[in-house]
Amino acid sequence: MKGKKKGGWTRRDFVKTAAVGTGVMAAGISFPAVITRAGTKDPIRIGCLMDITGALYTFGIWGERSTRAAVDRINAQGGINGRPIKLFVEDSATNVQTALRKLRKLIMEDRCDFILGPCNSGIAISAAPQVESMDTIFFSWGTSAAITGKKGNRYIFRGINNVRHGTIALGKVALKHVGKRYYCLGADYEWGRSLIAEFRKVIDAEGGEFKGEEFSPVGTEDFLPYLNKINPKEVDILVAGYFTADLLKLARQASEKGLIKHMEIIGGAMPTGLTVEDLGPAAEHIWFTAYGLRRIANIPEAYRPFNKVYRDAIGLDDEGRSIKDGKMAAVSYSWAAWEHVFWVKRGIEKSGWRSKDDNEKFMKALEGMSVEASVEFPQGPKTMRAQDHQVFTDQYVTKIEGGKFVVKGVVKAEDLMYEPEVDYTKQKI
């Protein structure tokens, strides 16, 4: 052939091949997009980013099991709008840097449509700008108030109450059942002080009588110098701004000093992964707030059958222990990971979501949505507030009595309301 060596290439050959190649590549690039819009049977890709190893592994393991069980249930029933869910699981290692890498893996490589994040608040907040820039909706069950405040954005939803709800519930219930005179003792750093300040706001609004406050340095071993300043005859409630280990230490020393006869301690959230025996006798003097209940006997009767289905699906007994190994689970939180899958389902069903192009429709569908107690929402009825994407649901206050957790009070969702810090509905997508 003229102008062409055997087995060689002419400029025309090159141009032709390049044109065909470019066409194929262009088709290859645009083809998936066409499929996504048209192929209604394509799986909905959900990323599950949990703290499976590291400090919060108890939460992560049960969060992952809850998510898997919920996905299996939906798939067994035919998926969402006829589309199955494909689940991708990654471990955050309870570490922000690892979590951000895994988040990108789920979105960029696994092409996940939704991310169900861990209970680690720091990770949720760090993830907020990433998911916004990658146009992916993210659910968190971390309890820091900031997640659904100024550090969040329209892509972030939270299906569990936050620490503010816990504080409001503890303040209200303790004032009703224990007394009005209160004294505050907290760790002398920002977290301890802000928790005490939050408690004071709630208790003062409920008509509490402030008797004084004191802050101990971080890592205090001996609380007696601080406890000695309290006149037990004048105080009904000791408000404690400490993490669980220090809270137990404080309760033990207050008990030894004999203060507990006259007053009760109100503290943080119900400890996770620890049995009543692990907590020790001092814990009997502490009133804890709870986002869910570990003993099925404490759960309102109307929700109990739904909760039973949830527990069976993830292998938990009626006391909140793993059926497999008897270890205490994170059941007072992990229901949120189960419910998050169903929030996705409800949002897709209501909005007709088919791909990320419909994210705004999905957001609008969930904003302000209320759900009733059901197998899908075994913790109880709740509403996703439109402005800040924060769920409002009943909050419990519990205490150990006779070696078991008992419910001392339930504060209804409508009594837990506070002003939203933000209005995400105005955020353009």
Next chain:
Amino acid sequence: MSLKERGKRWILFGILLALLIVAPHVLDPYRRYILTELLMWGLFALGFDIIFGKTGLLNFGMSSFFGMGSYGFVLAVYHLHVNLWGGLLAAILVSLVFSILVGLLITRFASHYFVVFTIVISMILFLLAMNLREFTGGDEGIIIRLRTLPLGPWDVSLRSAITKYYIILGVVGTAFFLVLKFFDSPLGRAIVAVKENEERAKMIGYDTARLKLISFALSGTVAGLAGGLYPILNNNTNAEIFFWILSGKAVLWSVVGGVGTLWGPFIGAGILVYAEDLLSSWLINIYPILVGGLLIIIILLAPKGILGTIQSALMERALQKS
């Protein structure tokens, strides 16, 4: 180093740079992100290699400098509303001043005390960052939004991952080049002499305390500059970056890659981060054991680190030939 060897090294550097320039257009978005992250972690571990591999001072508190750089960047952007360049300048200045102050205090200590002090300083900073939430955001951190990058008369959008990649590549490449040049200079060689034999260095007239301080400041500034890249990549920073685990990673990456080689930390970070990423996705429940196993195998097979062992083998071969 002979002229020929030096030439070979610059050719290698050039080839690598060319590959890194092309890489974001070849790699898929996630691999591109990993590569961007690896450049940042490599620079951070390079900071450790400067102080340990080249100077012989074991700094177990590298996260302090990374954290200072990161917060220097974020606070400058957040409060002073500076642009990306201003943020990076703040990261450099904050970590430089911090490392000089710390260096003045601790580089005169003997090795054991030095190690303990570096750990203590990083733990103090971690606790401060966790507790001063109004200032640092604590474990929730501070979110920043960098929209554009001023480049002369143009404003380049920072929404593109490729733009971020090239910014980070540019910063890391420049810093790495300057560090290589520094250790080729008489001052850099004097620092290495302190590591080889401090007493002899003193005998021939070197002010070893000053040399160690210079190396400490350079190491801290390089780690701090890497810290300044963290918010560019992630739009936020938080107190967790001061935690000792990050210091431990710098040590591991350098040891695996090859201590004292300067290139090694990048190789070590690349292998370990990528291996962990792959294994954790495939075998989610047992991957920490596998990563640990991999680490043991590498250290057993290549006690001087991957690059260190290769360099030793090449040197031995050259000696045998000659």
